Amino acid sequence: MSKEKTVGQIVAENYQAARVFRSFRLDFCCGGNKTVREACAEKGVDINNVETALASIDQTHTDQRNNYNEWRLDFLIDYIVNNHHAYVRATSPEINFYLKKVIAVHGSHHREVIEIGHLFDQLQEKMRSHMKKEEAVLFPYINELLANENTDDPLVERPQFGMAAGPIAVNEVEHEKVWRSDESNSGP
Numbered sequence: 001m002s003k004e005k006t007v008g009q010i011v012a013e014n015y016q017a018a019r020v021f022r023s024f025r026l027d028f029c030c031g032g033n034k035t036v037r038e039a040c041a042e043k044g045v046d047i048n049n050v051e052t053a054l055a056s057i058d059q060t061h062t063d064q065r066n067n068y069n070e071w072r073l074d075f076l077i078d079y080i081v082n083n084h085h086a087y088v089r090a091t092s093p094e095i096n097f098y099l100k101k102v103i104a105v106h107g108s109h110h111r112e113v114i115e116i117g118h119l120f121d122q123l124q125e126k127m128r129s130h131m132k133k134e135e136a137v138l139f140p141y142i143n144e145l146l147a148n149e150n151t152d153d154p155l156v157e158r159p160q161f162g163m164a165a166g167p168i169a170v171n172e173v174e175h176e177k178v179w180r181s182d183e184s185n186s187g188p
Helices: 007-013 017-023 036-043 047-060 073-106 112-147 165-179
Strands: none
Touching: 007 017, 007 036, 017 047, 017 073, 036 047, 073 112, 112 165
16 A cells, blocks of 8 residues: 555545545545545554555455356355345445435535435345345255255245246346446336
């Protein structure tokens, strides 16, 4: 970490730094034009503690070079639920906290942040609904298929949705809608 970078620049490069600065009550938004040293001095915070916490972010960062296509489906499902879904559930409230703060401070002069707040609320709802469907319907069904793949035993109960292709197709459409900006305001 460069001691000459501002706290705002550091958060812009790695949003996970926001959690560190918040834990030390260092402002990275409106006061984000200060270096870490200046921000720490102003608040009476030991810069070594902040630097250690910032360095730990890089050490705990998940390696994104994994070849997910080679993983067994049950392992991939566990990974999605325990990493991606857990991450979304843990970080959404923090993002929402800062978004509401920006809206309160800047919304009267920058109406676009209010619209961003509405869009984020919609996205959060879509994500919650999507993850719930994956965890309650699709993933248990896939796990049941995997448990029975090497046996002659039929599935315990035929699901209401028929075959796995149905919920998979719905999930794929939902994934696409979240990433395509022209459909970001339409329902899942």
